[in-house]
Amino acid sequence: MNTMKRASGILSLLFVASALGSVVEDFEYLEVSDMCGLLPLGTNFLRPNTCDNWVSCASNLTVFEQGTCASGLYYNKTTGRCANAASVTCPYNDVATEPANVCANEIDGAFVMDPTSRTCRGYILCKNRKQIKANCPNELVFHPTSRSCVYQTQYTCPETQTKTASPTCRALTNGTRLAHPKQCVQYYECDDEILHERSCPAQMAYDSARGRCVDMDAAECYEGAVLPEPENTFCLNETGYARVGYFADEESCSQYYICAEPVANKHDTEPKHMSCPLGQYFDSEKLSCRDRMNVRCRLDRCIGTNMAYVNVDGNCQAYGRCSGGLTVSMGHCPSGYYFDERSQGCSQTNYHYIACSAQVSVPTEE
Known part of the structure; x- marks a missing residue:
């Protein structure tokens, strides 16, 4: 931005x-x-x-x-x-040039209502018969009887005061x-x-x-004015309509979001962000956290693991070398061998892990 x-x-x-x-x-x-x-x-x-x-x-x-x-x-x-x-x-012809000193007859340290405040948030601290103006914090107003800042449910600002020029x-x-x-x-x-x-x-x-x-x-x-945090649009689909349910995190295979029902035609802007236990990935089809070897992940499989080598999506003979949680290089097992992430080595046994198996396309009828 x-x-x-x-x-x-x-x-x-x-x-x-x-x-x-x-x-x-x-x-x-x-x-x-x-x-x-x-x-x-x-x-x-x-x-x-x-x-x-x-x-x-x-x-x-x-x-x-x-x-x-x-x-x-x-x-x-x-x-x-x-x-x-x-x-x-x-x-300014009808504006008094010297407003009355409301502290003239008040004791030192007294709090009194600011008669010029339009929102009832204003009050005056009397110090040595002098007026020091201030405002109550947001959402609070000054109560002239208790002489303190209270919630708006405890004191209603007079209509005549809110309409003052x-x-x-x-x-x-x-x-x-x-x-x-x-x-x-x-x-x-x-x-x-x-x-x-x-x-x-x-x-x-x-x-x-x-x-x-x-x-x-x-x-x-x-200068000094700030913009709000960007609205979370994860729960909007590509056509701009709200989506509801469980969805995989697009940046992490081990995390997912829960999008709640829209409220007042507004999509969920604060979806719950959840994480699967270590060693598990989120399965969008079964809506479950499963062993990472049983879930196909299109992202970097080195993310979120402390393993040195990982299987590669689409090729069970290849492997990726991890460093700092990212894939830094690729390797390949000898002919007739398959990489086994669990044992961290090449094996003659092909376990047909979903994590590395090529996705089989379903033939369509002519």
């Missing part, structure tokens, strides 16, 4: 933002160039916490630029132009997408100033430069 990473260039301020929450949630605290690192190339937006400053992210044809509207004008993020201040609704989306136009800083198959999207987390379709990933989902092999991921 030749997936590229898009450099973000996050500076030291990012580490401050990370202490407050995720990079995307703390978008407005980042350096402007780092904001562009999360956005598609060529994105224009209102600089956070201003009404008349704008940012134009670099594209393939332009360079990064910042600007300020002329006196008396505000930047309209919808049209991407400066206009008369009276005709533009600035999303996102500080990230105030500066961006409706429909703007941002890269997910950790998962390349996910991204964020602003919808009516609410930040939503989205997922790409199967086998696709989010390209942070193009701002859309593309084939995984072609995705330019945000």
Whole structure:
């Protein structure tokens, strides 16, 4: 997989933002160039916490630029132009410049709810009357009464809080997408100033430069974002349909897989991988682990054995010399002699082991 990473260039301020929450949630605290690192190339937006400053992210044809509207004008993020201040609704005019200090009357070391958190994961640690913002671990939310992180079954985040406008989306136009800083198959999207987390379709990933989902092999991921482990497709047949049952491992004659029934029309992506006892191979016809001499193996018979010499598929007079678990050379018994893997030598007796016998084709009727 030749997936590229898009450099973000996050500076030291990012580490401050990370202490407050995720990079995307703390978008407005980042350096402007780092904001562009999360956005598609060529994105224009209102600089956070201003009404008349704008940012134009670099594209393939332009360079990064910042600007300020002329006196008396505000930047309209919808049209991407400066206009008369009276005709533009600035999303930051109604935002308090200095939020109330919730730690003013709290004891040192107290935990309190973060009133700006949209998902109820946020909380504040009071230290010397100062506020230190943080988030509960994934799958947990902050309970304002017990003042602790609990499972979502123990506390339901109020609907009014989850619908609060996102500080990230105030500066961006409706429909703007941002890269997910950790998962390349996910991204964020602003919808009516609410930040939503989205997922790409199967086998696709989010390209942070193009701002859309593309084939995984072609995705330019945000720096630090990772792709999931490739899906196990062993339980799919050549036509793409799920197969169920016991199947030989295509890389080892002594191992096999068990494919379970599909769930919700999805093939088994975690088949059980089993091994036969030492000295035995998996027989696909009898669905059994059998003596390796009684099973025809098309793979290297030196794999998984500590023997020095092994029989060769299709020729009972030939033998293979093993080293490091692989066949390194071939040999041949004298005329009238047959190699016996069990005795590790050539014998005049032909035991007709299935392991080395030529496969007999069944004649068809004319």
